[in-house]
Amino acid sequence: MRPRVWFVLVCGVLLAALAGLALGPVRLSPADAWAALWGAGDTNAVAIVRTLRLPRIALGLVVGAGLGMSGAALQATLRNALAEPYLLGVSGGAAVGAVLGVTLHLTASWVQPLAAFIGAAASVTLVLLVARAAGARGDPRVLLMAGVVVGAFANAAIMVLLAGAPDETVRGAIWWMMGSLGDATWTGTRWVALYVGAGGALVLAMAREIELLSLGEDPAAALGVEVERATRRVYLIASLLAAVTVAGAGLVGFVGLMVPAIVRALGARTVRSTIAGAAIAGGALVVAADVMARVIASPAELPLGAVTALIGVPFFLVRLRRMA
Amino acid sequence: MILFDDVVLRYPRAPEPAVRGVTLDVSRGTLTAIVGPNGSGKSTLVRALLGRLVPERGRIVLDGVPLETLARRDVARRVAIVPQREEPVFPLLVRDFIALGRFAFGGVWSSETADDRVAVERAAERAGAAPYLARRTDELSGGEWQRVRIARALSQSGDALVLDEPTAFLDIGHEMGVFELLDTLAREGRAVLLVSHQLNLVARFATRIVLLHRGALAAIGAPEDVMRGDQLERVYEWPIVISRDPAVGAPVLVPLRGRAPR
Numbered sequence: 149m150r151p152r153v154w155f156v157l158v159c160g161v162l163l164a165a166l167a168g169l170a171l172g173p174v175r176l177s178p179a180d181a182w183a184a185l186w187g188a189g190d191t192n193a194v195a196i197v198r199t200l201r202l203p204r205i206a207l208g209l210v211v212g213a214g215l216g217m218s219g220a221a222l223q224a225t226l227r228n229a230l231a232e233p234y235l236l237g238v239s240g241g242a243a244v245g246a247v248l249g250v251t252l253h254l255t256a257s258w259v260q261p262l263a264a265f266i267g268a269a270a271s272v273t274l275v276l277l278v279a280r281a282a283g284a285r286g287d288p289r290v291l292l293m294a295g296v297v298v299g300a301f302a303n304a305a306i307m308v309l310l311a312g313a314p315d316e317t318v319r320g321a322i323w324w325m326m327g328s329l330g331d332a333t334w335t336g337t338r339w340v341a342l343y344v345g346a347g348g349a350l351v352l353a354m355a356r357e358i359e360l361l362s363l364g365e366d367p368a369a370a371l372g373v374e375v376e377r378a379t380r381r382v383y384l385i386a387s388l389l390a391a392v393t394v395a396g397a398g399l400v401g402f403v404g405l406m407v408p409a410i411v412r413a414l415g416a417r418t419v420r421s422t423i424a425g426a427a428i429a430g431g432a433l434v435v436a437a438d439v440m441a442r443v444i445a446s447p448a449e450l451p452l453g454a455v456t457a458l459i460g461v462p463f464f465l466v467r468l469r470r471m472a
Numbered sequence: 473m474i475l476f477d478d479v480v481l482r483y484p485r486a487p488e489p490a491v492r493g494v495t496l497d498v499s500r501g502t503l504t505a506i507v508g509p510n511g512s513g514k515s516t517l518v519r520a521l522l523g524r525l526v527p528e529r530g531r532i533v534l535d536g537v538p539l540e541t542l543a544r545r546d547v548a549r550r551v552a553i554v555p556q557r558e559e560p561v562f563p564l565l566v567r568d569f570i571a572l573g574r575f576a577f578g579g580v581w582s583s584e585t586a587d588d589r590v591a592v593e594r595a596a597e598r599a600g601a602a603p604y605l606a607r608r609t610d611e612l613s614g615g616e617w618q619r620v621r622i623a624r625a626l627s628q629s630g631d632a633l634v635l636d637e638p639t640a641f642l643d644i645g646h647e648m649g650v651f652e653l654l655d656t657l658a659r660e661g662r663a664v665l666l667v668s669h670q671l672n673l674v675a676r677f678a679t680r681i682v683l684l685h686r687g688a689l690a691a692i693g694a695p696e697d698v699m700r701g702d703q704l705e706r707v708y709e710w711p712i713v714i715s716r717d718p719a720v721g722a723p724v725l726v727p728l729r730g731r732a733p734r
Contacts, residue, residue, distance in 0.1 A: 223562075224562065227561040228561070229561065229562075353581065356572075356575055356578070357575075359564075359572060360572060360575055362560070362561060362562055363558060363560055363572070364555075364557075364558055364559070365524070366519070366522055366524065366555035366556075366557075366558070367555055367558050369522040369523055369524060369544060370522055370548065370552070370553035370554070370555055370625075371548055371572055371573060371575050371576065371624075371628070372543075372544045372545040372547070372548030372549070372575050372576035373544060373575070374543070374544050375524075375544075412562065417562075417563070417564050417565055417568060417608075418564065418568055419562075422562075
């Protein structure tokens with residue numbers, strides 16, 4: 149990918165972050181927001197920017213990076229430009245794992261992502277088994293259908309888990325199932341960043357294998373890939389990345405779908421540059437969507453997942469049409 | 473170099489084996505062609521080489537080493553295989569696509585070495601793909617695409633080359649180009665194994681022809697010995713005469729008009 153494109157992506161992140169610092173129920177000028185970031189100016193503004201908005205932006209960046217990389221890896225491995233963790237039911241499975249963790253009182257910042265990971269890995273396995281039972285693992289439509297079915301099942305499972313829970317827990321859980329960066333804390337963000345960083349390193353280390361898998365199973369085997377093992381690993385890593393984002397910010401759909409497509413449209417060809425670019429663009433997109441969530445109905449706040457879905461669904465339909 | 477030793481192959485849940493006891497030795501410096509009707513087991517042999525199907529009986533041996541004891545990377549360094557079909561979903565630059573042949577030589581983080589670059593450029597040159605290195609794989613015609621895939625196989629720089637119907641969908645000129653290239657590669661000392669439906673071309677280029685019929689060897693030998701009318705008629709279930717090309721002297725198969733012999 150050309151250096152100019154990386155420059156554009158980084159500028160996008162910076163712009164989104166600056167908007168995230170300045171915009172919200174309390175509106176600051178970019179200059180005031182910048183000053184407040186360094187502790188100068190109005191004390192109220194400093195508190196808002198540094199304790200409320202900054203961790204939120206940080207969480208948005210890592211969540212977006214995780215979703216973008218997960219989507220890019222899944223799309224290449226499944227040879228399907230419509231694949232992404234949310235539509236494949238992976239995020240739903242992660243949510244079940246996380247909610248199960250909460251009902252079992254496993255709420256430490258480092259445990260939640262692991263509980264979500266177990267749920268995500270279980271659901272990706274289920275989706276692939278369903279698709280294989282339908283006899284067409286490679287067919288994008290069958291795969292998505294299996295993902296939607298498993299996602300619906302996950303939703304039902306969450307409702308069952310929450311049946312006996314106190315009202316407050318239920319309200320929190322529903323808000324979280326719609327996706328939100330509202331509860332961002334530095335401790336939580338650090339754990340999410342750690343897991344996303346680890347998953348990102350693993351997926352980038354596999355980038356060449358994923359590139360070969362994207363050619364199809366026979367060509368990949370011909371060129372030296374242990375196809376079954378490599379595919380399993382990609383699913384696990386992509387599940388980890390998606391699960392961590394669910395633990396950190398709830399269900400945020402369509403980011404993993406849009407971001408790889410945007411990065412490819414900007415000129416990314418190889419899987420490695422698509423994954424790396426998707427990490428950056430994903431962060432920018434989630435932070436920007438979070439700004440919209442805060443601004444559109446201000447002072448009320450929209451769920452982040454609703455905003456990404458409002459952008460993502462038309463995007464999905466256009467792509468679907470182009471594939472048909 | 474590649475030895476199939478009494479190999480029996482069966483697809484999962486299939487009642488009958490697709491290949492029943494084939495023994496075949498492909499040595500360096502020869503061009504061996506596998507021919508036979510649809511469903512006779514040609515591509516199944518290639519899939520077994522790809523490790524996608526494990527022999528139920530018998531073994532496949534590469535230079536004395538049993539295939540199942542080799543990692544796919546080790547196989548890829550010895551034998552370059554061009555599978556029958558390949559449709560990339562996400563287009564790549566042709567140069568990057570050919571460089572994927574170097575996967576088995578690199579580490580996880582290592583970027584392209586000087587060796588890789590030389591191998592890629594030479595492979596592109598040999599296969600006649602050099603003019604489109606800077607193009608995208610979705611901008612190539614059928615003939616260009618096959619050349620690019622052969623170039624990728626050559627960049628694996630192994631001693632053996634296996635191709636499953638590399639000239640399907642190609643016009644006469646491109647098809648002849650591919651056969652001439654394979655002939656040259658065999659003469660230079662590579663072991664070339666080719667699955668093809670083009671019996672007349674195979675008869676002119678191959679050192680040896682392997683005729684498969686319902687998963688078993690129907691005939692194996694020099695083109696003169698395999699290209700016999702009665703034999704081909706029985707295998708292809710169609711009336712066939714063999715004449716001799718007046719210009720080049722090779723046996724030529726001519727399928728007759730009419731109903732199949734029953």
